[in-house]
Amino acid sequence: MSGLWILFRRELGQTWGRGGGPVLALTFFACVATLLPLAVGASPARLASVAPGAAWLALALASLLSLERLFERDFEDGTLDLLALGPAPLEAVALAKGLAQWLANGAPLALLAPVVAVALGAGLSLVPMIFTSALIGGLGLSFTGGIGAALSLGSRRGGVLIAVIVLPLFAPPVIFGAGVIDAYASGLDWRPALSFLSAYSLAALALGPLAMAAACRNALS
Amino acid sequence: MFQALANPQRFMAFSRWAAPVLAVIAAGLLGWGLWLSFSAPEDYQQGATVRLMFIHVPAAYMAMFCYACLGAASLVGLVFRHVLADAAARACAPLGAGFTALALITGMLWGRPMWGTWWVWDARVTSVLVLFLFYIGYMALQAAIDDETRAARASGILALVGLINLPIIKFSVDWWNTLHQPASVFRKGGPSLPPEFLWPLGVMALAYMALFGALWLVRIRAEVWRKRAQSLALQAAG
Amino acid sequence: MITGLHLENLAIRRGERLLFAGLCLDLGAGEALALTGANGAGKTSLLRAIAGLILPHEGWVRFVGARGDLEPEDARSSGIHLLGHQDGLKSAGTAWDELLFQVRWTGGTEASARAACRLLDLERLLELEVRKLSAGQRRRLALARLVASPRSLWLLDEPMAPLDSERRHLFGHLMGEHLASGGMIIAAVHDPLPIPVRRLDLVFS
Numbered sequence: 001m002s003g004l005w006i007l008f009r010r011e012l013g014q015t016w017g018r019g020g021g022p023v024l025a026l027t028f029f030a031c032v033a034t035l036l037p038l039a040v041g042a043s044p045a046r047l048a049s050v051a052p053g054a055a056w057l058a059l060a061l062a063s064l065l066s067l068e069r070l071f072e073r074d075f076e077d078g079t080l081d082l083l084a085l086g087p088a089p090l091e092a093v094a095l096a097k098g099l100a101q102w103l104a105n106g107a108p109l110a111l112l113a114p115v116v117a118v119a120l121g122a123g124l125s126l127v128p129m130i131f132t133s134a135l136i137g138g139l140g141l142s143f144t145g146g147i148g149a150a151l152s153l154g155s156r157r158g159g160v161l162i163a164v165i166v167l168p169l170f171a172p173p174v175i176f177g178a179g180v181i182d183a184y185a186s187g188l189d190w191r192p193a194l195s196f197l198s199a200y201s202l203a204a205l206a207l208g209p210l211a212m213a214a215a216c217r218n219a220l221s
Numbered sequence: 222m223f224q225a226l227a228n229p230q231r232f233m234a235f236s237r238w239a240a241p242v243l244a245v246i247a248a249g250l251l252g253w254g255l256w257l258s259f260s261a262p263e264d265y266q267q268g269a270t271v272r273l274m275f276i277h278v279p280a281a282y283m284a285m286f287c288y289a290c291l292g293a294a295s296l297v298g299l300v301f302r303h304v305l306a307d308a309a310a311r312a313c314a315p316l317g318a319g320f321t322a323l324a325l326i327t328g329m330l331w332g333r334p335m336w337g338t339w340w341v342w343d344a345r346v347t348s349v350l351v352l353f354l355f356y357i358g359y360m361a362l363q364a365a366i367d368d369e370t371r372a373a374r375a376s377g378i379l380a381l382v383g384l385i386n387l388p389i390i391k392f393s394v395d396w397w398n399t400l401h402q403p404a405s406v407f408r409k410g411g412p413s414l415p416p417e418f419l420w421p422l423g424v425m426a427l428a429y430m431a432l433f434g435a436l437w438l439v440r441i442r443a444e445v446w447r448k449r450a451q452s453l454a455l456q457a458a459g
Numbered sequence: 460m461i462t463g464l465h466l467e468n469l470a471i472r473r474g475e476r477l478l479f480a481g482l483c484l485d486l487g488a489g490e491a492l493a494l495t496g497a498n499g500a501g502k503t504s505l506l507r508a509i510a511g512l513i514l515p516h517e518g519w520v521r522f523v524g525a526r527g528d529l530e531p532e533d534a535r536s537s538g539i540h541l542l543g544h545q546d547g548l549k550s551a552g553t554a555w556d557e558l559l560f561q562v563r564w565t566g567g568t569e570a571s572a573r574a575a576c577r578l579l580d581l582e583r584l585l586e587l588e589v590r591k592l593s594a595g596q597r598r599r600l601a602l603a604r605l606v607a608s609p610r611s612l613w614l615l616d617e618p619m620a621p622l623d624s625e626r627r628h629l630f631g632h633l634m635g636e637h638l639a640s641g642g643m644i645i646a647a648v649h650d651p652l653p654i655p656v657r658r659l660d661l662v663f664s
Contacts, residue, residue: 006563014549078545084512086564087536147382151375155365165358165379168351169386172393179397196396200389211382214299218374220512368474452475 011100048121106138140201143208150215250428257421287317312440344398463523496661502647567608
């Protein structure tokens with residue numbers, strides 16, 4: 001257990017520190033949000049109607065950015081060999097990596113998501129709900145995305161490939177995440193959407209590490 | 222049957238005559254199905270365009286059926302590490318993508334006269350589109366990894382991930398549809414079809430199935446030959 | 460603690476190519492084995508197969524402990540050091556941070572890491588970032604992991620290539636101590652090892 005804790009802290013530090021850490025993803029998130037009014041027009045009514053959905057779309061795209069480095073570096077420099085011969089199975093390693101990815105990347109994005117949505121014209125009353133849904137959904141995005149990252153190990157052109165593999169799988173969290181905010185904003189019952197989102201994220205948390213570990217073993221072999 | 226066919230040599234012997242037989246059956250059924258389709262009475266609402274249904278609906282079934290085959294082959298390939306199962310999964314994906322594309326295109330052609338638009342963000346259409354994108358991602362992953370065994374394992378894992386995820390995606394898209402478009406173009410439970418429509422539909426579905434079987438066998442055979450050619454070339458190179 | 464390694468009828472395939480087949484080998488506590496063979500003969504693959512990273516095409520890898528056969532997972536998670544061409548040291552981290560993580564992850568402590576650094580004459584390098592180290596310094600840092608966390612089977616891939624003659628001598632001494640304490644070493648080498656070893660020459664099958 002202590003070995004895993006050491007790994008988790010290291011991963012957190014790596015994710016936070018490597019290549020500018022979450023700053024890059026946050027900036028990308030802000031850039032996409034800035035392009036939106038330029039693309040659809042600055043009319044407040046139109047922007048407000050798409051703000052929650054656009055925030056979620058940008059969130060999904062931004063969470064793709066750092067995925068390429070989740071396993072790729074460790075695979076190339078031999079760290080993954082070392083991790084495979086450690087005290088914890090690769091499934092636990094993948095779990096630690098996914099959680100670190102969520103905390104160091106998903107959480108900052110979840111903090112920025114309400115800011116982006118409000119800037120696009122969402123009401124201030126939506127802020128807690130947007131943060132909650134982005135934080136919970138971010139867990140699912142990290143672990144689903146991690147599968148794509150592990151699968152594309154050892155392939156040519158990792159980054160684009162991860163996006164192509166992972167984006168179709170992002171459909172449920174985007175639907176439920178934007179659905180929570182939508183329902184809340186229009187005074188409908190938002191709890192079903194939030195439970196679906198939580199269920200998705202928990203399922204990804206439980207099953208993602210299995211797939212990631214299998215993919216890593218395959219890449220190492 | 223599966224046990225017996227797991228042996229590549231026996232599979233090659235079996236598929237050698239099974240593929241053409243299936244192809245002949247597929248051709249016969251296709252001819253019969255098309256004849257039935259065109260001799261079916263016109264729908265009182267849709268007119269002659271209803272005949273598109275006989276091409277479209279079975280293709281949509283096949284899109285999912287192919288995925289089931291892909292998932293099953295991948296599972297066998299991953300668990301038993303069997304070369305033939307890997308070849309079967311590899312051979313299946315483009316066929317699945319083809320049927321999915323056929324379903325999407327005929328759906329658009331059917332949608333134009335029926336709904337007055339080429340594309341509707343309807344729950345079924347969207348699910349099939351996501352399925353199509355997933356097939357593309359699967360093939361892209363397979364093509365991007367040079368080592369074939371490793372490519373087969375990685376894409377096999379992805380196929381299993383999809384096996385779990387696609388029903389979730391389907392559910393989420395259905396849920397999304399009720400949220401955004403309460404009045405769906407399809408009635409819940411589907412329209413009950415008169416028997417003169419059911420017959421061509423069923424025959425066409427069987428024809429597609431036989432066609433898929435024939436093409437799948439041919440493609441697996443091609444995979445096996447390709448592997449043999451490769452190892453012969455390697456041997457020749459020393 | 461692994462006290463014996465048995466390879467039984469081992470065959471390894473890479474892609475379409477069979478590297479070798481029917482390999483049998485017994486290694487006991489205190490023994491070292493030098494793997495030789497041409498490039499591509501499968502030395503690295505054999506090391507990775509013993510480490511469990513590659514599944515053998517045929518045959519088994521068995522680990523024996525003091526009380527009979529060990530579960531391969533247990534043996535590998537606590538009894539094997541694999542040091543290949545890639546050492547897993549992140550170039551942006553400081554030498555000490557990188558070493559400390561590797562040592563702790565493989566079961567050593569901070570104190571044992573300090574001791575290993577003293578032994579390998581690394582103390583003046585510890586504050587430097589890994590990317591600033593020379594190839595030889597970097598290899599010594601990687602070797603410190605082997606010394607700092609006690610694991611009985613060392614699988615080494617060209618361990619001495621970047622070392623100068625003095626450091627080779629030192630490393631020979633460290634290997635000797637490891638063997639004397641009941642450890643085992645399998646090393647893929649081109650140059651002879653500075654310790655008494657058995658040799659296994661891998662030839663194309």
